[in-house]
């Protein structure tokens with residue numbers, strides 16, 4: 126690994142070519158690009174680990190992911206990375222039944238063929254995306270066609286389509302829940318993912334199947350070892366001061382300085398850092414509006430006995446939006462993974478989660494739970510990226526531009542797979558290249 130990991134560089138040697146703030150996939154990728162350009166690079170990471178919203182841990186004796194989990198060949202940057210690092214991949218087994226809302230307001234077990242109803246509704250949501258998002262990696266190609274569309278929430282779209290309550294409940298787990306609620310997420314974000322999936326239902330589901338063995342923390346650990354950067358853990362950056370020729374970065378009361386800084390923290394966190402030279406209004410606005418879903422939670426649920434492999438599609442506004450089976454079982458039986466964007470769910474409240482599970486999988490006894498509330502996590506303040514109405518055309522292009530000696534990075538502001546590890550790598554590559562130019566000799570003073 127890195128020779129200086131965990132050591133705080135002594136006074137007098139806190140000067141670097143480039144400082145990268147945040148050691149998620151975007152920051153670590155940027156640091157690696159900078160190494161390739163011969164730059165002395167420092168990573169300042171708030172946590173005691175790298176990976177950010179990708180975090181491999183264990184629960185009830187089985188390995189689990191608290192954040193990002195799956196990769197897919199259409200996500201070429203992360204897929205090739207895993208391939209190149211010689212890390213094996215494994216497919217999660219298919220579910221064996223599904224659970225959907227019923228006419229009478231409850232839930233019923235269905236065979237997998239029932240999923241076709243959900244897919245048909247999903248395709249109606251994103252109909253026309255081939256025309257208005259013809260180039261998945263350049264969402265601005267037909268900006269002219271997006272002017273009205275980018276104003277729509279997913280709920281607006283459901284109303285446009287005149288979906289019944291039951292239809293909305295059937296499609297909630299793959300639309301509203303992704304967006305942090307029907308009234309939060311934008312239609313264009315869903316359509317953008319659809320475009321990246323080749324406008325194809327099978328790929329849309331296929332992106333949630335394949336995992337790198339050892340988890341995504343294993344992948345980023347190997348990437349970090351290649352950066353050759355100095356990394357300081359437990360170093361939350363509180364202040365960034367760009368004086369025009371150098372940038373001073375403060376963490377834990379210590380001041381570091383560099384010719385350029387890559388800010389690779391989540392958009393939702395931008396407003397908790399003091400950018401003392403000021404930033405264009407779009408930055409603060411985007412951070413206030415949020416990009417990462419602020420109510421996103423992932424909950425690991427250990428249950429009694431083997432209950433098979435459910436795929437539960439919660440109703441719009443349910444406590445649990447999606448419940449699936451973890452690939453590995455514990456010694457007690459099945460382990461379930463719940464996703465929730467409901468602000469009222471306490472991700473570690475066993476009795477609340479027991480009643481939510483009983484509603485959708487009657488007779489299932491919950492033994493233990495362990496959840497992570499990404500919105501309450503000070504260094505994330507949200508989960509996966511899902512842009513809000515107006516952000517694609519409104520702020521995204523501005524915040525992707527370097528501002529003085531600062532370059533912002535992260536999956537949240539990727540133009541490709543925003544909301545996925547692949548987008549973080551995309552953004553890290555771009556930011557690293559720009560920062561190398563800014564920090565080098567002949568850089569604008």
Ligand SMILES: Cc1cc2nc3c(=O)[nH]c(=O)nc-3n(C[C@H](O)[C@H](O)[C@H](O)COP(=O)(O)OP(=O)(O)OC[C@H]3O[C@@H](n4cnc5c(N)ncnc54)[C@H](O)[C@@H]3O)c2cc1C
Nearest residue numbers: 147149150151171177178193194195362508535536545546
């Ligand atoms: C529940 C969940 C499930 C997901 N599932 C998938 C999936 O299956 N596949 C997929 O590809 N993606 C998935 N994602 C999305 C994926 O996790 C993110 O897109 C990606 O990890 C973001 O990387 P990043 O580097 O842009 O940001 P982050 O990973 O958030 O990295 C930012 C880093 O900055 C650090 N930081 C924050 N504030 C400061 C500060 N003040 N000073 C210093 N450091 C700071 C953080 O600690 C963190 O390490 C999921 C996300 C969640 C939450």
